[in-house]
Amino acid sequence: MPAILTRKTLPVAVLLASGLAAGNAFAQLEEVIVTAQKRTESLQDIPISIYAYDAQTIESMRLVDAQDLGMASPSLQMPSYPTSSNNLALFIRGIGNADSVVITKDPTVGLYYDGVYAARSSGLLADLSELERVEILRGPQGTLYGRNSTAGAINFINAKPTGELGFKQTLGAGNLDSWRSTSHLNLPNVAGFSAKLTAALSDRDGWVDNSGPNKIPGLDYTDFYKKENQGYRAALRYDGIEKLLVDYSFDYSDMTTGPGYFQYGGPTGGLSPAYEPITDSFTSRLKETRTPTGGGEFAYYLPDTETKVYGHNFTVSYEINENLSLKSITGYRNLDDEASQNFTQSFGGTGSLEVYTATDDDQFSQELQLLGSAKRLSYVAGLYYFDENGDQSERQYLDRATVDQTGIIALDLTNFPPTPCSDGSTSAPFCSDFTAFYPLYLGEYTVKTDIESWAGFGQATWTPDMLGDRLDLTLGLRYTDDKRDATRTNDGLLWNSFGPGKSSSDKDKVDYTAVVDYSWSDDISTYAKVATGFRSGGSSRNGLDFDQAFDQETVTSYELGWKSQLMDDHLRLNAAVFYMEVDDIILDYLPDPVNSPQFVEVFNSGNADIYGAELDLQAAITDRFLVSFNYAYLDYTINDAIFPDGSDRSDTTELVWSPEHAFAISTDYNLPISVGEVRFHLDYSWQDAQLALANTEFGKVEVGSFGLLNGRVSLADVKMFGADWQFALWGKNLANRDDANYLIGTTASTYLQPRTYGAELILEL
Numbered sequence: 001m002p003a004i005l006t007r008k009t010l011p012v013a014v015l016l017a018s019g020l021a022a023g024n025a026f027a028q029l030e031e032v033i034v035t036a037q038k039r040t041e042s043l044q045d046i047p048i049s050i051y052a053y054d055a056q057t058i059e060s061m062r063l064v065d066a067q068d069l070g071m072a073s074p075s076l077q078m079p080s081y082p083t084s085s086n087n088l089a090l091f092i093r094g095i096g097n098a099d100s101v102v103i104t105k106d107p108t109v110g111l112y113y114d115g116v117y118a119a120r121s122s123g124l125l126a127d128l129s130e131l132e133r134v135e136i137l138r139g140p141q142g143t144l145y146g147r148n149s150t151a152g153a154i155n156f157i158n159a160k161p162t163g164e165l166g167f168k169q170t171l172g173a174g175n176l177d178s179w180r181s182t183s184h185l186n187l188p189n190v191a192g193f194s195a196k197l198t199a200a201l202s203d204r205d206g207w208v209d210n211s212g213p214n215k216i217p218g219l220d221y222t223d224f225y226k227k228e229n230q231g232y233r234a235a236l237r238y239d240g241i242e243k244l245l246v247d248y249s250f251d252y253s254d255m256t257t258g259p260g261y262f263q264y265g266g267p268t269g270g271l272s273p274a275y276e277p278i279t280d281s282f283t284s285r286l287k288e289t290r291t292p293t294g295g296g297e298f299a300y301y302l303p304d305t306e307t308k309v310y311g312h313n314f315t316v317s318y319e320i321n322e323n324l325s326l327k328s329i330t331g332y333r334n335l336d337d338e339a340s341q342n343f344t345q346s347f348g349g350t351g352s353l354e355v356y357t358a359t360d361d362d363q364f365s366q367e368l369q370l371l372g373s374a375k376r377l378s379y380v381a382g383l384y385y386f387d388e389n390g391d392q393s394e395r396q397y398l399d400r401a402t403v404d405q406t407g408i409i410a411l412d413l414t415n416f417p418p419t420p421c422s423d424g425s426t427s428a429p430f431c432s433d434f435t436a437f438y439p440l441y442l443g444e445y446t447v448k449t450d451i452e453s454w455a456g457f458g459q460a461t462w463t464p465d466m467l468g469d470r471l472d473l474t475l476g477l478r479y480t481d482d483k484r485d486a487t488r489t490n491d492g493l494l495w496n497s498f499g500p501g502k503s504s505s506d507k508d509k510v511d512y513t514a515v516v517d518y519s520w521s522d523d524i525s526t527y528a529k530v531a532t533g534f535r536s537g538g539s540s541r542n543g544l545d546f547d548q549a550f551d552q553e554t555v556t557s558y559e560l561g562w563k564s565q566l567m568d569d570h571l572r573l574n575a576a577v578f579y580m581e582v583d584d585i586i587l588d589y590l591p592d593p594v595n596s597p598q599f600v601e602v603f604n605s606g607n608a609d610i611y612g613a614e615l616d617l618q619a620a621i622t623d624r625f626l627v628s629f630n631y632a633y634l635d636y637t638i639n640d641a642i643f644p645d646g647s648d649r650s651d652t653t654e655l656v657w658s659p660e661h662a663f664a665i666s667t668d669y670n671l672p673i674s675v676g677e678v679r680f681h682l683d684y685s686w687q688d689a690q691l692a693l694a695n696t697e698f699g700k701v702e703v704g705s706f707g708l709l710n711g712r713v714s715l716a717d718v719k720m721f722g723a724d725w726q727f728a729l730w731g732k733n734l735a736n737r738d739d740a741n742y743l744i745g746t747t748a749s750t751y752l753q754p755r756t757y758g759a760e761l762i763l764e765l
Contacts, residue, residue, distance in 0.1 A: 028569040029620055034135050035157065037459070038144055038380045039371055044563050047474070047517040047527035049138040049576040049614055051075075051630065055159070058131055060668060060681040062712055062730050064180070064202075066124045069154075071685035071708055074632035074662035075138050075614055076154075079692070079742055080750075083355045084339040085225075085257040086307040087122040092138055093580065094610050094634050094658035095151035095555070098588055098693075101339070103361055103390040103449050104486050104539040105586075105602060110141060110149035113156050114249065116313050116331030119148075119363050119388050119451075123253055123309035123335060127200040127231050129182040130168070132159040138614065139578060140557045142511035142533030143476035146384060146455050150533040150555040150582075160247065161196040161237045163189035167765040174730075174758020178204035192240015200231040207754060208261040209288040212299035220303040222340070224261035224289070225753070230254040243319035252310040259305060259339070262346040264292040265740075266747030278348055285738045285751035292345055300342040300352060301399075308336045327369040335361040346748035354397040361390035379460035388451040392541070396442040443496030447488045447541050455480040459513065470520070476513035482506075486539045488546040497599070501546025503539045509552070523566060529559040535586065542600040551604050553586045572618040582608040587653065589643060589695050606640030606650065624670050631663040643695075653695055659688035659705075676717040684709045692743040701746060706739035708732070708752070726762040731755065 032043040032052050043052055051073055053063065063069060067088055070078030081087040081101045089100040090109035097107045100121050111118040128134075134156055141149040166186040173179045180202040187195040206223025215221060231253040238246040263282045280295030291298035311333035319325045337359040345352045369382040459476030463469055487502040511534065517527040537551045561576040585608045589601040612634040619627050641653035666683035686707035693701035714728035736755040743749050 029565070029572050029618060034133070035155070036135055036137055038369055038382075039378075044525075044565055044572070044574075047472075047515045047525075047529055047561060047563075049559065049561060049574075049578075051136045051138075051616060053134045055130075055132055058128065058134070060679065060712060061666065061683055061710070062732075063128060063134075065128055068128075069134065069136070071687070072664050072666075072683065073136055074630050074664055074685075074687075075152075075634075076136060077657040077659070077687070077690070079657055080260055082262070082742065082744060082750075083259065083341040083357060084122065084337070085227075085259040085305050086124070086255050086337065086339070088124050089657065090121060090151075090154070091657040092136075092152035093578070093612060094636055094655050095580075095582065096657055098656050099541070099600065099602070101357065101359070102541045103359065103392045104447055104541045106148045106536045106538060108148060108151040108535050110145050110153040111156075112145070112153060113251075113311065113331075113333075114158055114247075114313050115155075115315065115329045115367070116311065116333065117145075117363075117365055117386065118311075118333055119386075120335055120359075120361055120390075122337045122359065122361075123255070123307050127180075127182070127202060127229050127253075128156075129200040129231065129233075130159050130184050130198055131156060133157045138576075139529075139559060139580075140511075140531045140533030140555050142531060142555075143457055143459050143478045143513040144380070146457065146478060146511075147386070147453055147480055147482060148535050150535050150553065158233070158235065158249065159196075161194035161235055162186045163194040163237070163239075167763075169763045170760060172758055172760030175756055176205045176207055178202070178756070178758060180760070189239075192238050194237045194239075196233075196235040198231075198233040198235075200229065202227070202229045204228070206258045208286060210258075210299055210302060211288065212291075212297040215299040219301055221299045222258040222302045222304050224258045224302075226256075226258035226304075228256040245317045247313070247315045249313045250310070253308070255305075255307040257305045257307070258302065259341045260742065260750040261286070261289065262343050262742075262744065262748040262750055263290070264344070264346045264348055264747055265749045266348050268292075283749075285754065287754075289344055292348065298344075300344045301354070302342045303340045303356075305339045306337070307339075310334055323374065324370070324372040327371065329365075329367040329369070331363075331365045333363050335359060343744075343748060347745060348747045351398040354399065356395045356397075357392065358394075359390065359392045361388065361392075363388040376463045376465065377460060379458065381458040382456070384453075384455040384457065386451070386453040388449070390449045391446065392448075393444060393446040395444040398442055443491055443498060445488055445490040445496065445498035447486060447539070447546075449484065449486045449538075451482075451484045451536075453480060453482045453536075461515075467518075470518055472515075472517040472519075474513065474515035474517065478511045479508065480511070480534075481508045482536050482552075484536065484538065486546075486549075488539070488541070497544060498542070499544070499546065501539075503547060503549035505537050505549060505551075507537070507552055509534045509554075523569075524562075524564045526563075527559075527561045529557075529561065531557045531559070533557075537586075537604075538602070540600065540602040543602060544599060548603075550586055550602050551584055553604065554583045556581045556583075570620045572616075574616045575614065577613045578611065580608075580610040582610065585638070587641070587695055588656075590693060601644055603644055605642050605653070606638060608636055608638045608655070610634070610636040610655075626668040628666045629663070630665075632661070634658055634660055634662075649695070654691055656691045656694050659690040661688040662686065676715055676719075679712075679714045679716055681712045682709070683711070693745070701743045703740055703743055706737055706741070706752065708737060709734045722765070724764045726764075728760050728762070729757070730760065731757040 034043050067078050077091040078088045084101050087101045095108045137153040141153045145153045165188045168184040170182045182200045185197045204227045206226035208224035210221045210223045233251040235249040265283045278292045280292045314330040316328045339357045341355045343353045364387045366385045371380045457478035461474040483506045485504040489500050490496045511532045513531045515529045519525040533555050535553045539549050557580045559578040563574045584604040615631040617629045638653045641650040664685040669680040671678040689705045692703050710732050712730040716726040718725040733755050740749040
């Protein structure tokens, strides 16, 4: 057993042992219902390593956006993408996609909104409001969830219209001048039609003030980490015909944000030309932007990041007979994203890299499912179609760029402001110290992608007439045909390193799942599982040679699992150990992340052996006291890692965002009083050190270990004026930890958000 597991879990073990031994009156744990296998089942009955958050847990932990799930789920990492404040990279069990904003490279974690696959994670930071459940499926889901779910899947399930008149309102405010409002209106059933309307609005000031004496009136200087969200959802349900159920929903999110602040934290002196020396290094969290060339407050040109996402979902279910039903899920999603980032001289060079990325992406999907059961057989079969079209352009600038007096530079005088000369001159394109008066335009390029995928799948579970009906045998198969085309064009400038190119592929793949699941009793079961999956190939959007595409990556996973509900349903203990073989692993290669961080080569190389363990525990210590503990262990080796230059780097190649140890613990204590119930919640999440960048020419780029403590206390179930009221106080990062949570190279770092806190009021009619 790893030393850290013993050290960190000992207090939990002592607490559980003392509580259980004391003979207190226990409350039974509630059954958790999931739809991970396309049908409604108990979490304890399915042979999948899965964690689910219900509506009550989401409220008590105050999981406001998807990134809150990352720390609460040890097997899941969700770092923010460096150039986009509305995009998250998703990793499960060490497999993920660090270039999550790039549309020519697919994710490894499947995102599903009420059964509709979302190919891109931009917009994932929209408010989570009125969710019925979030399910996190760990390990390849190649049979039922198909393409690009080699690491796992995340299902967001929204609460459906109730058919009864009801209203719920949440109002909250906190530090950083933050406020949040969510409204939910359920309308009564009329002629079989029910409706639910939702609005979620929030605003928060940026916690890094982008200001300084160099600020030019009329130009944009967005504060870093600013966040303003608007989200709306309309859901309709029709159940007026027997055996027929129709659901339609439309969701829209509009986010105006500021990106993360990368601050310089490298050595001082001797790195930069004499005319712009690096004199200051910032190795702890700053509250205002500063320049390393002197250390004073300095404003950096930065427009808002604007992200708009909307989608339609049309689901029809028809019960053919009591043992057979047909379901159709039709989905359309559109993403419009304009992301701005200024790296604020954090690379320690002669200027500050500015990146502007515009993405327009739309997708259509259609899935048909046939779900059936017989005396000893249950099955699901289906067809799936997916089509995605995307355009993405990126412009890059380097302000204060060095040129000689006869040099040729590109000046975009329309869209971007001049940088004042150090001597105050403003009449010439060059300053007296030979730096450019205007930002150096590094060029613009555009990529277009067209993806079409077909699949047929089936999975059946047979319970043979032996062993007291305790043995279940499951077999699943999926055939996928995946076609994709991509092109890259540029603005034609001679110095634009992102040259034109095109690539295409047409691949098919058969994936399978095989499971043996045995119930030793009504409360204890074990399973052995083999599953495969694949991630589509693609093109290096930021590579020097766009014609050089990379191929698909495949995963074979072997898993042993244990599920148990013990002590008369007062203790739930689930565990899994796994071993995964990743062939033709897709790696990112940054030849020089300091001097040329814009160049990222993506290629297939060798294979990886990944192995680990997961533990999920939940215990009702008393009828008022609930404890949850989740732990993940991960390790890996990489073999035959041949890099683009022909070298074998198996000994030094590593995976990013793959902490060896991670855990989360939460406690809930409810105290009834005369006017309602006081609810205390406390949770702590910890992650081991992990690589933010790997396989570069600049050494190890590692984020150190850190933990976050969060809490919420509320007075709930207060009856007043014909309504239920809840009054709550909450805090995030209560210990005000000041740790780096992202690095680029060894000099550019972002830091954890400082302590935030607030109050909220919930009214329900």
